[in-house]
Amino acid sequence: MKKSLSLVVTGALVTSVFASSAFAAELSPQQKFDALKQAGILSGYPDGTAGLTKNITRAEFSKVLVLLNGLTQDAAAANYKDVSATHWAKGFIGAGTKAGYLNGLGNNLFGPSQSLTVEQVAKTLVIAAGLQPKADGAVSGAVSAWAKGYVAAAIDAGLIDSAASYKVAATRGQVVEAIYDLSDAAVSVKSAVAVDATNIEVTFSDNQVVKQTLTTALEVGKETTVAVSYNGKSYDVKVTLQAVKATEAAQSGAKAITVKFNRALTATEKTYMDGGYTLKSNLSTFPVTAKYADDNKSVVLSAVYLPVGDYTLTVKGSDTPFSVKVAASAATKIDVTAPALQLADNVDLGVKVLNQFGEDVTATNSTYVQAYNTTQPSKTITVSAGKVNLKTSGANPNDKIAVTAVAPSTGLSVSKTLNVVTGSTATVLDLGEVQPLAGKSRISAGETGLIIPLTLKDANGQAITLTAGDINFKDGVAANVYSNYKDKDGLFFYNSDNRVVEKITVDSKGVLKFTAKAAGSTTLTISNPSAGISKSIIINVAGAAVVKDFQIGAPSSLVVAGEEVVFPFVASDSFGGEIKGTALDLSQLEFNANYLEANYPKVNAKGELVLKFTQEGYTYIVARGKTSVSAPSTLSVQIQKASYTTGVNGVKDVITTLEDGAKVDFGKDNITLVDNYGRTSTAAADTYTVEVKSDVEGLLNYTGGQLVAAADKSGSATVTVKSKTANAESYAFTVDVVESSAVKSYEIKSVGTAYADKDARAAYAKTVTLTGKTSAGVTVALASSAPAFVSSSDITVAGVSGNKVVGKKAGKATITAYVGNSAVATQEVTVSEDAPVAKTVEFGKSEYEFTGSTTVSVKVKDQYGVEVAPVGYFSSSNTDIATVNQEGAVTGKKKGTATITFVTNTGVTATTTVVVN
Structure with missing residues (x-):
């Protein structure tokens, strides 16, 4: 209980008419009753009503009093003649009497059905509060002589309100008002803090924390009153946003230091802190990269190199710098992280060496690993690069594999026994509902990458994953042979409609994915016969979304014959969803315009609608979705005549002072052209000529895309670049050739x-x-x-x-x-010494346009700028338009645009657009 009431009632049991407390004023008597009922102190009548206007009886109050004080019922102590053995309140009356809170009416009578008066309440409250009755207290209103001093003291203390008469019976509602703030049902504010400029946390006396987001940002250092709602009640709290300051800085990784703040930083404050961390050791400064925690209360500063020693870290906005001691990374633990071993080949044991910061330092610490089948000792298991081939070795489900891993240079070792698991060893099988793709409200035909949430665990609670591979319900593509039943790793798969789901693919991480092939509904059941467990789900697939409404907008640039022009568009599908970028399927559009070049319109790599016109003129563009019943979108367009080069605008990125005998590259990428519309562009190959003239014979030559200075000569030469377009202006610049002595x-x-x-x-x-x-x-x-x-x-x-x-x-x-x-x-x-990992990846082209098939290429570089072999996987955003295999071979299925994605084994991603004609 929040507060204990010692209410000793002499002659007559008393109850209350409390004055409302400051915090409780906002709640109605009914709301207070509901809170007390939820706390288990009050209960309503059998019909569910509170009966707040009815008088409370002595028996009813005895229950309230006992529950409020947390007493245990004691029927044996209720030795009153008018309280029968079966009376509902006998245990409460006995407990209150035994505790000294209750007295009878005399003659061994309790009067359980009698009512209570307000003045009786006043006396009880004054005694309970430790107050003294006022001997000369003036009271207006009818009051008994014995109660006058108690009533006056209760009014002065704010325990009861003034009334016309204090001899009247107290109601149940008045009792609710009396005991509310004495119970656990009433709470107050314990503390209120500003987490950041727009979020506060308020802790109440019942230790509940309420988080609230503000519509108006707090000002640093300014106390602000905020209204907070809790349990149907409003509280005014005062909060002050403290200036953000760093409170602690310490090494948290081999090349990392973590800085903690007194509160969460806002987005503005993080921007302000950009570049605000200076790490020094002696006279050397170590550049750091900042990454903030999800709660924005700390930041990790990572350095490329952080040698052992003492550092000084200065944090922007903090009064004094921090002293940070950096220790060398040291291997402190070796572990076998695989919880269990899948019955397959090339299974990774997950051997890792960790340093004192929990970072993986396996790459710089060689390990020696052995595995032994304790269940079948005759089966030899070979370990290679931390992986084992259990299937080839002849292991069986539930075999025990003892694994020992040693890091010889560190003296660390670990031994673990792992269970061999497969689908048939699962004793727990949970199958969740298939969810729509991110940003989608339904599953539609043609969508790929849909996930079937399957959870498998063995008898020890270890997670089991299925081996990678396909569960193909279509056995013969040419013959269209289907099967409803398939098995995988000892599990049994039943698919009621193979037209809806034709194949399930288990990826390298054991995740089950599928493509919704057609609209419809199928029941998928996965069972483990050996354990007698089975789960089923229904997968509902809607018809493929098609373009319904389409509106084309005017381009922001000139429409010039022979050039691609981007036109903005707004489109929605048959389900009312917005269609953006490369999601637009042009085959679902009716599109007409004069002078439109073949294979246009198309969608480029940026998801923009692109048109190209063959000649100068005037045209109407008329477009709409093929399934649309609304009027088509129309746009009038003036096509300007084809552009032509009017001159060479200048050169860029070329060194124009050469030591005698030096060479510099000079080609199309260094030359800028301007056209008849005043637009500049980089020159294309074979669209220009370069001439060199000098008063010093042979001083400078242009050959093989290079400006070549003669040896042992000096002087100046004029280089003139001319466009091959007739009457285009040329551009000339000076190249100086200097002697070696000029280089200072x-x-x-x-x-x-x-x-x-x-x-x-x-x-x-x-x-x-x-x-x-x-x-x-x-x-x-x-x-x-x-x-x-x-x-x-x-x-x-x-x-x-x-x-x-x-x-x-x-x-x-x-x-x-x-x-x-x-x-x-x-x-x-x-x-x-960081091992090379994929850092950047890019496709050979941002867009591939083809008919039939093509091959896309990717270039992957590590953090040292060295090109490395691409290790990862390709995927297509729309396999109905184009598919891609893991060698980058793309096959067009129908006219349209799709995005090809390559993800490296380190999670670095690149995309390109393929346009299938």
Whole structure:
């Protein structure tokens, strides 16, 4: 109980007419009754009503009093002549009497059905509150002489309200008002804090926390009153948003430091903090990348390289910097993370070596792993790269495999016994409902990637996943042979309608996916006969959504004959859903326009509607969905005459000062053209010519896409670029050829982070390249950009071979480039031991247009900028338009646009658009 009532009633049991408390004022008597009823203190009449206007009896109040004080019923203590053995309140009356709270009326009578008066209530409240009756208290209203002092004290203390008479009977509603704030049903505000500028948390006296989002942002340092609702009641709380400050900073990873704040940062504050973390050790600054926690109350600062030592971290907005001690990463644990082993081949044991921060350092700590079938000792299991072939070894379901893993260089070891599981070993089988794809409200025919939520567990509670592969209910494609029954890993699959779901694919993670082939309904049942368990779901597939309404808008650019032009559009499908970007199926449109080039319209890689017209003129575009009954969308378009080049606009990204004997690339990517509409563009191959003239014979030549300076000559040459378009203006610029003595200083082009490659692969060696500078700071292309040789301040970190830097171990070193015997430039180089992983991926083209089939290509580079073999998988957004295999071969199924996605094994994603004609 919130507060205990010691109510000793002499001669007559009393009850109440409490004055409302400040917090309780907003609740009606009925609301308070409901709260007390929920707390188990009050109960209504059998018909469910509260009876608040009725007088309360002594028996009723005895129950309230006992429950309010948390007493246990005691019928034996109710020795009153007028309280029968079967009276409903006998246990309450006995408990109240035994505790000294209740007295009888005399003559061993209790009077359970008698009512109570307001003045009796006043006396009880004053005694319970430890107050003294007022001997000379003035009371207006009818009151008994014995009760006058108690009534006056109760009124002064705010326990009861003034009334015309205090001799009248108290009602049940008045009792509710009396006991509400003395019970656990009444709560008050314990604390209120501002989590951030728009969110507060209020903790109540019952320890419940209410979170509330504000419509108006709080101001830092300003106390604000906010209304908070809880259990049907409103509370005014005061909150002050504290200025955000960093409170703690400590190492949390081999290359990471975590900073904690006094509260969550807002989006604006995170933007303000961008670049606001400075990490230093001695005189060196270590750049960090900030990643905030989901609750925005902390941030992890990651560095490319973080050597052991003492650091100073300055956080923007904080008064003093933090001292952070960085320890070396050390392997502290080796574990076998696989909970169980699937009865298959190439099963990963999940052997991991972790450092003191729980980070995976397996790549830098070699491991030795053994596996032994304790159930069938004669079955030899070979471990290769942390994986085992259980199926080939002859293992059976429920075999026990003892696995021992050792990291020899660390002295760490672990042994675990794992159970061999398959579908047939499942004792728990849960099958969830198939949900629509993200952003969809239904499952529609043609949608792919739909997931069947299947959960399998063995008798030990270990999760079981099915092996990768297909559950194909269509056995013969040509013969259209179907089967309703299939088995997989000891499980039995029943599919009632194979037209709706033709095939289920289990991916490498054991997730069951399918494509909705046609509209309809099918019952899917998955069972494990060996365990006698089975679950079924119904999969309902709606008809494929088709374009119903289509509106085309005016383009924001010129419509020029022979050029692609983007037209905005708004479209909705037959279910009322908006159709965006590449989701637009052009085959579902009726589209007409004069001078429209073949194979147009189309949707490009950005999901834009693209048109191209063959000639100058005027046309109406008329478009609508084939299933639409509304008027078509029309747009009048003026097609301008085809563009032509009016001149060369300039050159870009070319060095125009060359050391004698130097060469610089100069080609189409360096040349900018302008057309008759004033638009600039990069030149295409074979659309221009380059001429070189100089007063110094043979000073500069243009050959093989390069400007080549003669050796041992100096002077100036004029380079003129001409468009092959007749009457187009040319562009001329000056190239200076200088002697070697004009080069006064050198710079090393950025080397970037090097990899400590233990295999010494040539691809990971960093080439050191020089550029020159004149005394005026003009960049000079050198005859030889390679230095004579390169040295390193620490060859154990960064070794050198000729003009190449070779990473040896994690750390930093300063490299020095030499020309002749003179040191001319230095640069600090960082070497990392992080194993190469896919960092970027891009397709060969942003869009592939074809008829029949084509092959798409991807280029994957790791964090060191080295191209690596693409490891991942391809997928198509719409297999009805185009399919793709894992070699990148795309097969067109029908005219339309689809998105091809490649996801690397590290989760890096790239997309391209394929347009099937």
